[in-house]
Amino acid sequence: EPEVTQTPSHQVTQMGQEVILRCVPISNHLYFYWYRQILGQKVEFLVSFYNNEISEKSEIFDDQFSVERPDGSNFTLKIRSTKLEDSAMYFCASGTSGNYEQYFGPGTRLTVT
Amino acid sequence: ELKVEQNPLFLSMQEGKNYTIYCNYSTTSDRLYWYRQDPGKSLESLFVLLSNGAVKQEGRLMASLDTKARLSTLHITAAVHDLSATYFCAVDGGGSNYKLTFGKGTLLTVNP
Numbered sequence: 001e002p003e004v005t006q007t008p009s010h011q012v013t014q015m016g017q018e019v020i021l022r023c024v025p026i027s028n029h030l031y032f033y034w035y036r037q038i039l040g041q042k043v044e045f046l047v048s049f050y051n052n053e054i055s056e057k058s059e060i061f062d063d064q065f066s067v068e069r070p071d072g073s074n075f076t077l078k079i080r081s082t083k084l085e086d087s088a089m090y091f092c093a094s095g096t097s098g099n100y101e102q103y104f105g106p107g108t109r110l111t112v113t
Numbered sequence: 114e115l116k117v118e119q120n121p122l123f124l125s126m127q128e129g130k131n132y133t134i135y136c137n138y139s140t141t142s143d144r145l146y147w148y149r150q151d152p153g154k155s156l157e158s159l160f161v162l163l164s165n166g167a168v169k170q171e172g173r174l175m176a177s178l179d180t181k182a183r184l185s186t187l188h189i190t191a192a193v194h195d196l197s198a199t200y201f202c203a204v205d206g207g208g209s210n211y212k213l214t215f216g217k218g219t220l221l222t223v224n225p
Contacts, residue, residue: 042216042218043213048212097209100211101161107155
């Protein structure tokens with residue numbers, strides 16, 4: 001069964017460093033999303049991406065964040081200058097408009113020290 | 114601002130018992146999602162409810178949607194230990210807006 005994959009599974013970085021989180025969505029999906037979950041809290045929407053552009057972003061998704069689909073398979077989230085409060089689990093999801101369901105990847109745990 | 118409220122946030126059950134988790138939302142979207150999350154794991158889609166009166170069942174779990182009341186329920190029948198997890202409901206923005214807004218989750222513990 002097709003699934004969303006994410007790499008790395010765990011990333012440790014120092015405050016102020018740039019990180020890139022990678023996702024490979026399900027191949028025939030057209031909608032892509034990033035969400036994050038701070039430990040013990042609810043899942044929060046960051047950004048949605050469709051037709052090679054951002055369709056919506058949350059207040060969390062400020063100028064330090066960017067997304068890219070550099071080729072036909074990868075979908076990346078970049079944080080330019082990480083802060084301690086960026087420590088969280090980051091989930092990539094993909095979906096189609098047909099059945100509305102979003103399929104989540106296994107997540108990348110980002111730890112900023 | 115869209116709000117999604119779940120209750121209870123913590124639920125400790127005995128095996129064999131029945132219980133219901135409630136999800137209230139403030140948006141006019143009629144699309145409601147239930148996910149399961151095991152500790153340290155990703156979100157597993159359980160149900161997608163797309164219309165008023167929708168009811169879906171999978172094993173010991175049954176979800177329903179009342180769009181007039183803006184309420185969804187997740188009913189657990191004869192709980193077993195394997196159902197222990199955190200359950201999240203979420204709604205999207207409606208129309209072509211598929212952004213999900215999640216509730217805080219219900220941590221379900223099923224005790225022998």
